[in-house]
Amino acid sequence: MFLSQKTRIPFVFFSEDQANAFSDSARRLLTWAGEEYTDCCYKFARECISRIEAPGHKIPLDDAETLLALLGHCCLTTNTPEPAHTLWSQCVRILSQRICELTREAA
Structure with missing residues (x-):
């Protein structure tokens, strides 16, 4: 089946301050990643964070939701609950x- 209309991909946009705050917390959280955090999760998370930091400060909604889950997994797999939990909360x-x-x- 072919779509007659183009499907619009929703993007999540960040202000520069939000992008900086998010990427700082996310990158610091990744430094606390435990041994259970796989390389593919780490690479995808880093790629998403880089897109948020890039000019335009945007990421597709699906990737944002996946990134949120990956960072949560990172928080849960670390052996040091703090500061990982605080960074995750941010x-x-x-x-x-x-x-x-x-x-x-959108509504």
């Missing part, structure tokens, strides 16, 4: 706010 707060605003704009 990432959740920023990304959740951006996703919430995206869904409000």
Whole structure:
């Protein structure tokens, strides 16, 4: 079956300050990743963070949701609950706010 209309991919946009705060927390959280955190998870997370840092500060919604899950997994696999939990909370707060605003704009 072919789609007659183009499918629009929703993007999550960040201000420069939000992008910097999110990427700082996410990158620091990745430094605490435990041995259970696989290389493919690490690489994808780093790639997504780099896209958020890039000009335009955006990431597809599906990738943002996957990144949030990967960072949560990173937080759970570390042997040091703090500061990993605090960093994870900061990432959740920023990304959740951006996703919430995206869904409000779409309505």
